[in-house]
């Protein structure tokens with residue numbers, strides 16, 4: 363990666379006019395950090411393993427010295443990287459207990475604010491953890507490093523979209539737009555680049571989003587798959603093309619090969635990152651082998667816990683455990699992130715580093731078949747809209763053989779409508795499930811804040 367700018371151009375004023383200086387301090391620091399990240403993630407594996415082991419030992423020493431909670435979990439008196447595999451996985455409830463009982467284990471410097479981070483709790487209770495200002499800086503730089511590693515075209519505009527649910531408001535407005543001249547942060551003075559837009563809109567106003575997207579060529583669109591599906595059901599892939607989308611960068615939810623194919627068919631490239639609110643980046647999708655995520659070695663260690671493996675298709679998936687090497691305020695060590703996957707020692711593309719694949723999101727997004735298998739809930743809301751009218755729809759697995767379907771609408775269903783809904787579901791899922799249909803005035807989204815179409819309440 364080093365010094366390969368691809369098609370990108372340095373600004374005429376990029377270099378410093380001061381004596382004995384080439385780059386101003388901030389840009390120079392950012393480029394140095396990006397080079398460091400590249401050395402760890404794409405460089406010599408032995409050097410990487412040494413660095414990671416030392417970082418892990420530093421974190422374990424810190425946690426043991428500052429926390430009774432962690433002292434109890436780190437059983438060994440001699441702390442080395444090798445003790446990790448003997449430690450019990452950390453559940454979400456464990457993490458919340460440590461945070462509540464002990465607070466932050468490291469304070470931010472007096473010049474900076476101590477930060478707390480609240481995960482969205484999209485599929486359960488929100489988690490509060492403490493983070494250091496360095497964590498936010500790392501996350502920004504890691505994201506920038508990916509643009510170099512992927513040889514992105516910096517001249518494209520970058521647009522990130524976020525959907526707000528009914529409880530979040532925009533002072534009565536449907537949409538808010540934050541705009542900056544560049545998305546390169548500390549490297550903005552160095553490289554020519556497109557603008558950056560962060561758009562938030564309330565979930566039932568995709569039309570407001572569409573109007574905003576048509577104002578400038580979108581370039582890079584950054585959002586979860588669910589958000590993109592909303593846009594696709596509003597205007598189809600033609601709308602994305604018309605609004606100038608050239609690349610879609612997916613985060614936060616699972617890959618869908620059909621959706622990617624649809625985008626590729628109109629010349630839109632796709633890539634994905636795998637991350638979590640608690641630890642930041644975990645992996646970035648390989649540019650050559652779709653669905654394989656090069657682990658973000660400069661941030662995390664990843665393991666797979668096979669003690670509770672489940673069959674999905676032809677694979678046995680284990681729980682993904684993540685250790686965040688820079689989690690000094692609220693240590694995150696062997697954290698069960700709630701997702702499942704496979705870990706390979708290297709990527710089929712030749713990359714010499716661990717790779718996650720078959721990452722299938724949280725178990726809450728799968729149906730549990732009574733025979734122990736997991737089934738993916740493949741539907742999108744449009745399939746049901748073709749049969750009945752409703753303003754909102756929700757599916758929940760409420761016990762091993764029962765699925766509750768709720769529709770927000772004013773009138774009862776006709777017998778024929780209800781029969782067709784049941785037939786559609788039974789045919790595509792499995793007749794073993796009993797399907798209960800309820801018509802409601804309001805759907806209770808408190809345990810499903812991202813309004814996912816399906817949630818499993820059994821796991």
Ligand SMILES: [Zn+2]
Nearest residue numbers: 648709711713
């Ligand atoms: Zn690869």
